[in-house]
Each structure stands twice: as C-alpha cells, then as structure tokens.
Amino acid sequence: MTIRALLFALSLAAAGAAHAAEESLIASLNETVFKLPASVTGRAGATVSGQMTVTQFKPDGAGPFPIAILLHGRALDRAATPRFRYTQAARYFVRRGFAVLVPTRLGYGESGVEPDPEQSGGCTNKLYAPAFDAVAASALDLIAYAGKLPFADPARIVVLGQSFGGAGAIALAARQPAGVVATINFAGGGGGDPDKHPGSPCHPERLESTFASYGATSRLPTLWLYTENDRWMGATEPKRWFAAYAKTGGTGDYAAMPAFGEDGHALFAKGFEVWRPLVDQFLSKAGFAIPKSVGAPAPTGFARLGDVHLVPVTTTEAREQYQRFLKLDVPRAYAIGPRGGYAFLSAPDAVERVLASCRKQARAECKLYAVDDDVVWKE
Secondary structure, three states: HHHHHHHHHHHHHHHOOOOHHOOOOOHHOOOEEEEEEEEEOOOOOOEEEEEEEEEOOOOOOOOOEEEEEEOOOOOOOOOHHOOOOHHHHHHHHHHOEEEEEEEEEEOOHHHHHOOOOOOOOOOHHOOOOHHHHHHHHHHHHHHHHHHHOOOEEEEEEEEEOHHHHHHHHHHHHOOOOEEEEEEEEOOOOOOOEEOOOOOOOOOOHHHHHHHHHHOOOOOOOEEEEEEOOOOOOOOOOOHHHHHHHHHHOOOOEEEEOOOOOOHHHHHHHOHHHHHHHHHHHHHHHHHOOOOOOOHHHHOOOOOOOHOOOOOOOOHHHHHHHHHHHOOOOOOOOEEOOOOOOOEEEEEEHHHHHHHHHHHHHHHHOOOOEEOOOOOOOOO
C-alpha cells in the first residue's frame, strides 16, 4: 500500500470507516440520517446546490440541547467517501449533553461529487479562501436547520472541524454567526501531500494570509490543535498561521501537540485520549459542563495519571488494563484490590460500580486508584 492509499484509508476511518449501507444506526446515540438542501459557492463563483447527507446524534429527552457540528476533511477519492459519522467524537459530545450534526458535504459521496465546490486549485495556483468559505457555508446551512429543531438550543453551538474542515471552522468563526459560541480546529489547512512534499503544504504563505484575514473579523473563542509530526500540514507552518490570525485580532488557544503515531494528522480520528482533556478544558471555559464522577476522593499527588509504571498492581495484565482505562471518557474510575484484583469503568456512576465490581472479584474491599483525570490513591 502506498502512503497516499494508507492515508486515504485513515481518512475513511476518521469518517466512521464503513459505508452507511453496511452499518446499522447506533440506537444508544439516537442516530438518524437525513438529507438537507444546501447551496455553496465554489472557486469559480458558480453556485452548487444539492441534497447534503447529514448524520444526527442526540441525547435522550426533549432538550433543549446545545449543538455540536463536526466538519470533515478532504478525501483523495471523493466519490468513494462513505457517510461521515465520527462516532467516537459524537459519543463524546452526546455524553456532554450535545446534539450532534455531522454533514457529508456537497462534493463527497452520496451528497454528490460534481461539481466540487471545495476545489482550491493545483499546487501552483492555490486559492484557499473560496474553498474554506464553501465549508463554512455548509455549516451555516446546518446552523439554520438547528434553529428549527424543537430539541435544540440555537444560542449554544460549537463547530469543530478536522483538516480542511478545521480551516472551515475558522472561516466560519470569521463570520461571527449568531448562536456559535466557539470553534475547534484540528490540523486545519489544505494543500498537503505527504508523498511529494511531506510537512510542507502548497503555498503556506497563502494559508497564512487567509487565516490572517479571518482573524480580522473573528472574536469567537477558538482552539487550534496541531501535532509535531503532521505529514500534511507540518510542525512550523501552523504556528505561523495562528500567529497571523492572532495578530489581526483573532482570539484563541494554540496547542502544539507532541508527535502522534506515524502521522499526527490522524490525531482527531485515533487520539481521543490525547485530545479529550484539552477539548474538555476548552468547553468548560466556554461554559459547558464536563461530566464528573460522583463521590470522587480528592487528588493525592501520588503520581501523574499517565505514569503507568507507578500503578501499584502486581500483574502485567492489570497494568495493560490501566492503559485501556486511560483511553476511556470521563466519568471513569479504576480500583485495585489487596491481592491483585482490579476493575475499571466509564459510566456516570463509575465510582460506585467499579468498587462493587472490584470487591466481587477480589472478595475484599478495594481502593480507588484513579477517578476521572486524577490519581486519588493513598498508600
């Protein structure tokens, strides 16, 4: 498999991996699929209209729920792109009380691929702004739709995008749309090619000026996340883009993440345990409640949460399972028994249930080692 084919496979994994016809809807997330009329203007100034496929997730109940809109990136084979779902990220937002909308935008898969309104041109003549603005226009159609939903709170909308979608989220922030309170940019940009020019997108100075233009009108809180080994966007250029955005007045936080896997561009799809705490902090600052375990003891400072070698367990299996625990969403808890027993769980009542489970396995009282993002162990 070539590098480009491998990265295309990763992009499909980020979308939810399999075709909609091959996957059942997730009942626990109240997943539904519908078509939404959409219109966007492409690079040549022509308007493209069609039926945009949208995947919707929501919590149980009547709401009103804040809305999260998740914007996907480009794909090497747009016609073969499946329905985008981002099920792990969708579950993350639903657990925090959001209804979630994931569009498969015009130009991709079953939403129709021709003409392509997000075409930015060849490497020598890139025009990024019209393409990113087309992504933002699709998000605006979803915002208008959300305003009519009986279970939605149209005044509390968060827009998140990955790669091309990340840049589109920043383009949307520049428009200051009513109801949008924050945007998140995962590895946003365009023009990358890990085979021909890894880590150096086409005309990065044009990306810099494009993001600078967005900063001139955006006053929304933004979060930018990039890794040191992003083979599409690189490690240094995104820092220049954010600096240009901030210099013209844009507000936000830039998270320079360490290398992730073979290509950090896949962080959003494959690095949930890495980005989840940062996005939690950002959402909390924006006024959204982050779920916490009931009955959690105070942190003790015994060790850092990620210090796997310091966990006081006696078996390799227990230590490996602790690593699995670190990948779970909060609320979560990990407990240890006196003779090597252990238990862990991610659930709203994690503390109570994990102690009961550990007690049953160990046939003795157990102690909590970690709860949510804190080590609570006492010697």
